Amino acid sequence: MKKIIIFTLAFCLLLSFGVAVEADSLDGELIIDAYTSDPAPRAAMNEMVETFQEMHPDLDIELNITAHEDFKHAIRTWLASDTPPDVFTWFAGERAEYFVRNNLIRDITHIWEEEGLFDLYAEGYQRESIFDDKAYFLPHQTYIWGVFYNQEIFADLGLEEPETWDELIEVNETLKENDITPFTIGSRYEWTTAGWFDHLNIRINGFDFHQEFVTGEVPMTDDRVVKVFEKWKELIESDYFIEYPASYSWHEALEYMEDDEAAMYLMGSFIHDSATDELSEKLSFFPFPAIEKSPTAVEAPIDGYMMPVHAQNVEAGEEFLRFAASVEGQQNWVEDVGRVVPNPNVPEESYDEETLRERELIDGAEGIAQFLDRDMEEDFAITMMGYLVEFWENPEHYMDILERLEDERQFHFEQ
Amino acid sequence: MFNTTIANLIGLSWWKKVSTAIMFVAVLLFVLVWILPLVGAIFTALRPLQDLRAHGFWSIPQEFTLENFAVAWDLGNLNTYLKNSFIITIPSLLGTLTLSSLVGFAVSQYKFRGNMFVYLLFLSGMLLPFQILLIPVFTLSNYLGIYNTYLGLIMIHIVFQMGFCSFFLTNFMSTIPSQLAEAARIDGCSEFKIFYKIFLPLTKPALAALGTLQFTWIFNDYIWALVLIRSDSLKPVTAGLATLQGQYTTDWGVLVAGSLLAAIPTIIVFILLQKYFIKGLTMGMGK
Numbered sequence: 001m002k003k004i005i006i007f008t009l010a011f012c013l014l015l016s017f018g019v020a021v022e023a024d025s026l027d028g029e030l031i032i033d034a035y036t037s038d039p040a041p042r043a044a045m046n047e048m049v050e051t052f053q054e055m056h057p058d059l060d061i062e063l064n065i066t067a068h069e070d071f072k073h074a075i076r077t078w079l080a081s082d083t084p085p086d087v088f089t090w091f092a093g094e095r096a097e098y099f100v101r102n103n104l105i106r107d108i109t110h111i112w113e114e115e116g117l118f119d120l121y122a123e124g125y126q127r128e129s130i131f132d133d134k135a136y137f138l139p140h141q142t143y144i145w146g147v148f149y150n151q152e153i154f155a156d157l158g159l160e161e162p163e164t165w166d167e168l169i170e171v172n173e174t175l176k177e178n179d180i181t182p183f184t185i186g187s188r189y190e191w192t193t194a195g196w197f198d199h200l201n202i203r204i205n206g207f208d209f210h211q212e213f214v215t216g217e218v219p220m221t222d223d224r225v226v227k228v229f230e231k232w233k234e235l236i237e238s239d240y241f242i243e244y245p246a247s248y249s250w251h252e253a254l255e256y257m258e259d260d261e262a263a264m265y266l267m268g269s270f271i272h273d274s275a276t277d278e279l280s281e282k283l284s285f286f287p288f289p290a291i292e293k294s295p296t297a298v299e300a301p302i303d304g305y306m307m308p309v310h311a312q313n314v315e316a317g318e319e320f321l322r323f324a325a326s327v328e329g330q331q332n333w334v335e336d337v338g339r340v341v342p343n344p345n346v347p348e349e350s351y352d353e354e355t356l357r358e359r360e361l362i363d364g365a366e367g368i369a370q371f372l373d374r375d376m377e378e379d380f381a382i383t384m385m386g387y388l389v390e391f392w393e394n395p396e397h398y399m400d401i402l403e404r405l406e407d408e409r410q411f412h413f414e415q
Numbered sequence: 416m417f418n419t420t421i422a423n424l425i426g427l428s429w430w431k432k433v434s435t436a437i438m439f440v441a442v443l444l445f446v447l448v449w450i451l452p453l454v455g456a457i458f459t460a461l462r463p464l465q466d467l468r469a470h471g472f473w474s475i476p477q478e479f480t481l482e483n484f485a486v487a488w489d490l491g492n493l494n495t496y497l498k499n500s501f502i503i504t505i506p507s508l509l510g511t512l513t514l515s516s517l518v519g520f521a522v523s524q525y526k527f528r529g530n531m532f533v534y535l536l537f538l539s540g541m542l543l544p545f546q547i548l549l550i551p552v553f554t555l556s557n558y559l560g561i562y563n564t565y566l567g568l569i570m571i572h573i574v575f576q577m578g579f580c581s582f583f584l585t586n587f588m589s590t591i592p593s594q595l596a597e598a599a600r601i602d603g604c605s606e607f608k609i610f611y612k613i614f615l616p617l618t619k620p621a622l623a624a625l626g627t628l629q630f631t632w633i634f635n636d637y638i639w640a641l642v643l644i645r646s647d648s649l650k651p652v653t654a655g656l657a658t659l660q661g662q663y664t665t666d667w668g669v670l671v672a673g674s675l676l677a678a679i680p681t682i683i684v685f686i687l688l689q690k691y692f693i694k695g696l697t698m699g700m701g702k
Contacts, residue, residue: 031646042661082560255471275468277465
């Protein structure tokens, strides 16, 4: 009996000692899977994980970076395996919700509460991270979409950033008179066209309608949708774009801007990563001009982190999320990659002039659209983008194209 | 040799000479077209990204650098990935060849009930498209606990390549006269020794040809590595290189430099074994 008591006591002592140690430092293996395979984000991700490693030297961190496109497919098998990652990078909004609906994601509401994120993060971020009143997604960084233009050309021709549709048309006409194509676009990979659709739709019909549209409940032949295509057709038929956009990828089309043959590009701020340093310095951006609605909603795809339900090292994973929500965990993405981050306590000095403007637009936005192929169900978004490219080739047949797209929509959503 | 060629040319009719010339030009053209992508790759690997961005792919390079290779090797983790590729490829190759040569021997040299069935089983395995196997294999390896390990990938390579190899070796071994085995048997040779001492040496050219082919296939495999391996530290070079591809921007110079480095082992194997490779492929054609 005595022996047992001593043994139990010793065991308790050992246990409390173990607990005490654990409270101070994390150990075990932490697996982070990321899709940050572009050169600049890859470096930033490595740096971020290194900083976290320094804070927790006993933790054995494994960071796996997979090509962005492959990651999107492979993550499905990873999440289904018995050994999923502890933390993984993912998209906000409908893409995140898809995994949440399939019960693959851990509820992280308590992290949001403990770190005070409900008060800290702007409304737009929360709208894309919280589903059924529970937080599942931790927004980490974003970049804005806007019209990027060559300041030198604008200055030479005495042009100013257009704020309304009519001003935009004026700018386009002036550029054309000077033998400069107003807009470049490369649509071999179809998503670039979706940027135009999103912006026209948000500015003509408003953010709320756009949110309704991406659920797939609005008929394609609806008057409001038709109006978007009529406006768009005007632009294409006035030759405001380069010829044969479908023969270029988005960065091949950038060469028109490198050679000063085109002046503007509707694109995400990652355009700076692909431009030469020379062009990058000349670039600035303005939000897509107002048409019927003023530009209060922005398009800014949010990247962040989630934890799988079956994460092995929950404690370390949650600690990493806390770190990712903090100023230290976000600052280097602002400084090195030029991203905008949700934590408002990241000092203004970290931002450059352009990204600071991006931040103001995002924080003040009534809503943040995530881009068509992230907002809409993926399969249908891909189908729709194919039709958008076809429309670009034959703008006069827009009604016919919309009718066929409507058949696709009914087939897809109403089965 | 040279003299006879000249003599032949002189002796040839006018038309024959012209057709030889046309043939030569046509072959040269094909070679040029064939080699163009490789030349493009080498140039891309040698120029800095800024140069590529400013002037496009089809421009004349303004400056050359070897930095891309260094970056691919170091930051691109190519050293780890290449090591992994060998850790995966060599056991897979040995396993496949060992097992399928045993199958080939058994099926071709022994008459037993279901002999044909076994043969057809391997043949049908070969005809199965791998795409439909992706999910079942993933589930199985997850269930067996070999998901995200070298072993899991090696096993699937062995099993998957065995269909073709068994088919190939069965056909090859059935051309070896069974009298050889009978003679040995009369002298008291054990069955395994017959396989090991008589049939295996005779099958060498076929094994070398298969080995070359299999090495290339397994070394260049991408899809299984993507499905069955998640950790960066275990990825083979194909899956590893793919991670250099970005969403919006890709450092093409580094990616291509890495690909060129990754191609070297396959080229070496091919050069070393090409003699057998051609022999093995054309074997039995003259009958």
